[in-house]
């Protein structure tokens with residue numbers, strides 16, 4: 001593993017562009033998980049969640065570079081933490097400081113990519129248990145020519161739309177989207193690098209926000225496609241998610257040995 005906490009030089013558009021990199025936004029506080037260290041640094045099965053997420057990306061043969069976006073004041077600590085844990089051989093890992101929002105953090109991660117990266121997977125550190133098959137399916141769809149690819153699962157609850165301006169409870173329902181048309185979207189989301197960079201440039205300049213990266217590409221008017229997601233790619237957001245993640249990891253360790 002080679003290492004650096006500094007951003008790489010600016011992209012060189014004349015370079016041959018063939019590599020796939022993963023950008024892992026890991027700069028969030030984890031407020032909904034409750035008090036403690038930044039979420040990505042909290043332990044899952046005795047190992048920081050971020051290390052699980054980096055391993056999940058690095059295990060994919062498609063990925064040769066991982067850019068970790070650390071809490072704004074925590075890049076040196078994250079660098080040390082990654083150096084202290086075994087990662088798959090041959091994976092280059094950069095660490096850069098993040099921003100105030102997930103969108104800012106992803107943009108800062110993209111800015112650190114070297115010029116030979118043609119495709120990017122953006123993966124939440126908060127989804128530490130994504131299976132390798134899901135990562136590979138997203139990477140293959142991007143390499144196959146799709147400008148933006150998201151893994152997703154059908155929604156199992158019925159979803160109601162409310163008007164958040166009304167505030168408080170009870171909230172009046174304003175609609176019920178047809179459930180068969182809905183998908184719950186996960187990460188890694190895969191992109192043609194130039195397309196994602198353009199989406200981030202445009203929406204940052206306009207001061208616009210998005211809850212996922214593919215949403216910005218959609219708003220550019222470009223196609224986004226869905227590939228099957230996986231139940232184990234869930235996001236660790238609230239304390240109950242951590243209980244589930246520990247159980248999934250314990251089952252994997254018992255059956256697969258890791």
Ligand SMILES: Nc1ccn([C@@H]2O[C@H](COP(=O)(O)OP(=O)(O)OP(=O)(O)O)[C@@H](O)[C@H]2O)c(=O)n1
Nearest residue numbers: 025026027028029030031032100101105125126
């Ligand atoms: N300023 C931020 C905010 C979020 N993230 C990352 O985006 C991913 C998804 O975000 P989420 O699960 O919402 O994490 P937090 O923002 O940490 O959670 P909370 O809203 O509960 O504080 C996480 O890997 C998180 O570290 C980030 O890199 N930079």
Ligand SMILES: C[C@](O)(CO)[C@H](O)COP(=O)(O)O
Nearest residue numbers: 102124185186187211212235
């Ligand atoms: C990107 C994401 O994980 C897709 O489901 C999600 O939108 C992140 O949302 P959050 O607001 O950072 O929890």
